[in-house]
Amino acid sequence: MKYSVSADDIINLFGVQGIVFFPREEPGDASDKSPSIHFLHEVGLPHDDVFLSRIDATDPGQDSVLLGETLTRQQRPYPPAAEKWLVLGYFLDSILALDPANGQVYAFPEGTNRHLLMHRNVESLVHALCALQNFQLARESVEDKDAFAEEMRSKIERFDDNPFADPISEWNIIYEEIIEGTW
Incomplete structure (x- = not known):
């Protein structure tokens, strides 16, 4: 699939240490059909001081991939529908999460009880x-x-x-x- 940004673009801008690819799920997993999940597999996410990807290659189990578990551990509120959203990473003072149902990316700013639509999808x-x-x-x-x-x-x-x-x-x-x- 053709995207507006490629893995090579990310590597050129952020360096080889500045890209994180997400592993493919088991075949037949419902998320395997999501364009955002495909994007994470094929292109990846930048990783630097401004956007810290959720995945740490040295300790991938450090954080839950599920937003509900992450925010519960931090004693922060979240809407019930967001419990199974996927944590993408940390953008300045916000946690960014993917709603796998529609592919949209939401921000959960620190110090607020609200969340906001940040991007229409991971590619954005x-x-x-x-x-x-x-x-x-x-x-x-x-x-x-x-x-x-x-x-x-x-x-x-x-x-x-x-x-x-x-x-x-x-x-x-x-x-x-x-x-x-x-x-």
Whole structure:
């Protein structure tokens, strides 16, 4: 399948240590049919200081893959429907989880009792993380950093408008910090 981002793109931007592939499930597993699960198998997730993948290659059993177990251990509330959602990783101050039923990625910000739709699917999440990494790698060589930041935001929004839809989303916080010069 053709995606907007490839494993090679992630490796070029984040390095060989900056990509995490998810293992394939047993044949016949219902999640095997999910486009987001296929994406995680074929393309993977970036892994760096901004987005920490849930999987630690040295200790893959450290965290539960299920959101309900993870948030219960942290004594944080979550909607009952999210109990079986899959933890993808940690994006700044939020846990990101995949709803396998519809492929959408939700953020569970620390310090709040709410969650928000962050990306329409895992491909959108990776696309946005790659756009942010590209910005970080190239910003010193760009004269107009504000215009370059706006270009990054536009690239993300053209692919998926969800990342900036909620004012408290991590993407809005990052963008504001970039414009203020604190990022």
